[in-house]
Amino acid sequence: MAPNSLAFPGIFPALVAFSFSLLFLCRPTIGSHDYSDALRKSILFFEGQRSGRLPPDQRVKWRRDSALHDGSTAGVDLTGGYYDAGDNVKFGFPMAFTTTLLAWSVIDFGRNMGPELKNAVEAVKWSTDYLLKATSKPGVVYVQVGDAHSDHSCWERPEDMDTLRTVYQVDNAHPGSDVAGETAAALAAASIVFRSRDPAYSRLLLSRAVRVFNFADKHRGAYSSCLHSVVCPFYCDVNGYQDELLWAAAWLHKASRKRVYREYIVKNEVVLRAGDTINEFGWDNKHAGINVLISKEVLMGKADYFESFKQNADGFICSLLPGISHPQVQYSPGGLLFKAGGSNMQHVTSLSFLLVAYSNYLSHANKVVPCGEVSASPALLKHLAQHQVDYILGDNPLGMSYMVGYGARYPQRIHHRGSSLPSVAVHPGRIGCKEGSQYYLSPNPNPNLLVGAVVGGPNVSDAFPDSRPYFQESEPTTYINAPLVGVLAFFSAHP
Numbered sequence: 001m002a003p004n005s006l007a008f009p010g011i012f013p014a015l016v017a018f019s020f021s022l023l024f025l026c027r028p029t030i031g032s033h034d035y036s037d038a039l040r041k042s043i044l045f046f047e048g049q050r051s052g053r054l055p056p057d058q059r060v061k062w063r064r065d066s067a068l069h070d071g072s073t074a075g076v077d078l079t080g081g082y083y084d085a086g087d088n089v090k091f092g093f094p095m096a097f098t099t100t101l102l103a104w105s106v107i108d109f110g111r112n113m114g115p116e117l118k119n120a121v122e123a124v125k126w127s128t129d130y131l132l133k134a135t136s137k138p139g140v141v142y143v144q145v146g147d148a149h150s151d152h153s154c155w156e157r158p159e160d161m162d163t164l165r166t167v168y169q170v171d172n173a174h175p176g177s178d179v180a181g182e183t184a185a186a187l188a189a190a191s192i193v194f195r196s197r198d199p200a201y202s203r204l205l206l207s208r209a210v211r212v213f214n215f216a217d218k219h220r221g222a223y224s225s226c227l228h229s230v231v232c233p234f235y236c237d238v239n240g241y242q243d244e245l246l247w248a249a250a251w252l253h254k255a256s257r258k259r260v261y262r263e264y265i266v267k268n269e270v271v272l273r274a275g276d277t278i279n280e281f282g283w284d285n286k287h288a289g290i291n292v293l294i295s296k297e298v299l300m301g302k303a304d305y306f307e308s309f310k311q312n313a314d315g316f317i318c319s320l321l322p323g324i325s326h327p328q329v330q331y332s333p334g335g336l337l338f339k340a341g342g343s344n345m346q347h348v349t350s351l352s353f354l355l356v357a358y359s360n361y362l363s364h365a366n367k368v369v370p371c372g373e374v375s376a377s378p379a380l381l382k383h384l385a386q387h388q389v390d391y392i393l394g395d396n397p398l399g400m401s402y403m404v405g406y407g408a409r410y411p412q413r414i415h416h417r418g419s420s421l422p423s424v425a426v427h428p429g430r431i432g433c434k435e436g437s438q439y440y441l442s443p444n445p446n447p448n449l450l451v452g453a454v455v456g457g458p459n460v461s462d463a464f465p466d467s468r469p470y471f472q473e474s475e476p477t478t479y480i481n482a483p484l485v486g487v488l489a490f491f492s493a494h495p
Helices: 011-025 035-048 092-112 114-134 148-152 177-193 199-218 242-256 259-268 287-299 304-320 345-365 378-392 478-493
Strands: 140-145 167-171 369-371 374-376
Touching: 035 114, 035 478, 092 114, 092 140, 092 177, 092 345, 092 478, 114 140, 114 177, 114 199, 114 478, 140 177, 177 199, 177 242, 199 242, 242 259, 242 287, 259 304, 287 304, 287 345, 304 345, 304 369, 304 374, 345 378, 345 478, 378 478
Parallel strands: none
Antiparallel strands: 140 167, 369 374
16 A cells, blocks of 8 residues: 555445544645744744743743742752643643753754754753753752742742742652653653764753663652642642653654663563553653654664564554544544643643644655555655644634734733732732733733643533633643644745
8 A cells, every 4th residue: 555545445444534534534634734833933932931031032021030049948950841720830840841842853853943943952951951950960850949828828929939839859869750751751752852063061961861761760769759739739749650651761762772771672661561551641641652752663674673662653543533533532523632631732732732742753664554454654654643733723623723912813811920920020019919810800901912822622512611720721832832843844945
């Protein structure tokens, strides 16, 4: 069968074909969006999430310096990094995942970013500079700054923040292989980004990644066991730490090309449950990402010993196909991929990223994905991902973009403290913890446009309440945008 064909012999595949036609054909023409503009805005969003002292070239002008004493209570400098979402806490687990996906976006799709490549690389470095601080002490990873319970009881600008900035860590006696493993993955992935741009910085990132991975592997355990009251229910590790160890090893193998990491992956594939939940990918569950990342080497004909990972990756792709998809994967009437839990757009963007990445790998290898009687071509994977992106950008039943600042209609009342409160320039006086409640409950649009922010999105029925209290639908996060950067870069060059 030709690599770019999709065959449907028999009755069951005909039903699959009908599902594809319903999902893809009855919609506006693909390619009607300005993916380059959306890419620029998706990267700009990260400047609105910056913590610490802002640089002179800061483009989101309504933000100011914030959290300049982070880490002081623990005698360490933990300024910088990103606020994860609409609050003012720095959660290390999702920040590290954000960094890994930003780096992967640059590695695979940087050549398609044009003038935005510089800004994408800067977005990676803003995070890695922080992660280097968070891993500066051997045997310790600082995994959170700020008390989430205290922070969430207030509605304050980060510039006014007076809630507890408690520092939390994992160490030899209090392991956190999940967050440490993801941090190692982020540092290793970023070392590839900077390999030719800044060799000395790249070497620092890689050597730190090795050290942090060794710590994560030697002292095994989930950080939500020792920090349960701190990180749960916010970023509680439900899936276990095993996937992060494999994920980190995969990135260290890619970054260092050392045999020890290849042997680690092969040896621990079963022990660390590489074949579990293969259709999941996000800040907590790395399984689909592990399989797609490792499969590239198999498809290039360089690593037959990783063949089982390719089989898992193929299974993941098949689980997303409309008509034969996995029970945990649904599609809304408007065609949006939907998975149970909050902030659905995190699944849409991360799974779409894997679709385009795997589509690229398959294309170069002249391969298709076998799904029973159906063969899914690289073109089909691209088409499925493009439908998701176009839905985000406005091709949906409500006719609205879910990216702030893109299109004629987009969310006006996003769940985001800095965006919803008057800026320091407009209101120089401090706005206290409870004084901000009037802005939280206001029906008025947010005064500060957080351009590029993609919100949690509509429900399974394509309904969207543009209201701050509905945080699962109206809150943006860094880990929604990070994979979208790569997807938009791909489509800006392949509309």
